[in-house]
Amino acid sequence: MSFDLSTDRRTLLSLSTVAIAAGIVPLPGVAQETEDEGSVPTSYPQPSIDARHPAEIAPGVFVIPDRRIPLVPNVGIIVGSERALVVDCGLGIDSAEAVLDTARRLAPGREIVLTLTHAHPEHGFGAQVFATDERIFYNAPQAEHLARAGQPLLDGFRAAVLPPEHRFLLDGIEITPPTETYDGTETRLDLGGREAVLRSVGLAHSPGDQIVHLPDAGVIFAGDLIEERIYPIVPYFPPLIGADDIDLPTWRTALGMIADLAPTIIVPGHGSLGGTELPEAVSGYFDALEDVAAGGGDLDAMVAEVHRRYPTWEQAGYIPPALQYLTR
Template sequence: MTSLHQVAPNILVALDRRVPLVPNIGIISGTKAILVVDVGLGRENGKRVYQAALRIANGRRIYLTTTHFHPEHSFGASAFPRASLIMNAAQLDELQAKGPAYLELFRKIGPAAQSALVDTVPAETAVVYRHRHIIDLGGTVVELREVPAHTRGDQVIFVPESRVLFTGDLAETRFFPVLVDKDSNGSRWIDVLGQLIALRPAVIVPGHGEVTDRQLLDDVREMLIWMRAEVDRAVEKCLPTETMVAEIVAAARRRYPGWDNGQYLSYDVLSFRNDALAKNGESGSGPGSDNRK
């Protein structure tokens, strides 16, 4: 686990440094307990995070929560004691439905991921909530909110006192959003970002990329609104799918230079295309109907 940086009183973050398959990991402290946010890829990474949490907790209770089920965020959770994991119900459902397939998928990414996922199994969840959950760590109150968009089970973690918001992959600094499969929805994502903006957070800890301010939420939302409009225009013109994808992907790269995750732009276009076709009473087909990572 990399060195920890203080982003607000009682809140530390281990930064991902834009390393692939590494999330930002947070530790929120109160007088009675600490809450770890996201845990890394695989059991060995989870052990490193847990050891760091033990040092910081210094005898206080340790809780863990994960922003969504994707392996680099949640598959180290089994290194934590059984009684510590808090998860929203939709995320748990998605983990149970898709976890084994994603475990195999990520093992095929490369030797480093394969090694990290040796002996990895999903963790057992101690507390399951629906929609919203409050944790009092002792003088520090944390709010968990279920806000599906990038996945079926996204949740955000908000600390009202310091107005720090952990967004998971709903907002990543200079990364294109990823509409990964049929449970991702760009229009819902736009609405969710509007809800998060309404919280008026001061500090944003993204799933990946640098810690920043709430302008990130506006930037990601604007990008998704722009892409939806471009796709809607292309669908109205009856552009062939291949032409639509090529033109909008190229335009996105010009409009947002320096943003990473460009390899997923075609999936984003196809997802919005399928949504537009569904609104017109047509069915989507091809890779955009299931844009699994």
């Protein structure tokens, strides 16, 4: 397998997505624009990671981009002299195997460590691939959430998110606990010649959200705390994901913390890479969302108002759950 590691960084930063972050609702598909019909749902590509062309966005920091495919996250591989850290591994065994193979080729002879930004299926339901020979390292709240909700999430994705032709991707999936966890809000992982700072946010987009910060490179992997030009997903889908699994104030605090760290590059869970304008945009959206929710009224009217304020953002189907969470 050959690797194209010379991708122009400005080109990578302009990558966009219509990826869906985890949410237990029927997946609407990729919105295609037509002259007469506007945005209509259509089928979408198989949500498998293509790991053949990782892009080096900073020295020794690689991103496998989502390629605008729903349910495919941006995946990170950070290479040190002694070990490599993989950030998220995708949905299904094939995707995780492709990510692991790429990590081994980028860091030959070194230990591979997998961590997740959060425990939603499209980010980590292939982790079992890493369990035999590698290390899986999560924060304690994330591990607890996975143990409690992993199987229901797996069943929900199979039944309500993936279309029938893609459900085979979950065949053989086992909810895999980490080999090691950390407590507290922060830990530092020595990769050999560089440190990766894992910061546990706690309960925000999901229980156990985490960012991965590379101070030497000015890069942050933010997971689904940040999406780019996609309506941020407040995954209020009871009874599977209820209000107790989301905390908007903590999410806001995390956005401020990410901005305060002043990274040069932020890798969102799905979408284009960017800078501190990304958390600022998500925070501004939450301001607008709360303003509309405070005004009350018919849900359809509130959704229309939010969409009016953000007409170019994608996946408007995620506005109603956010408003329902705020007005519950």
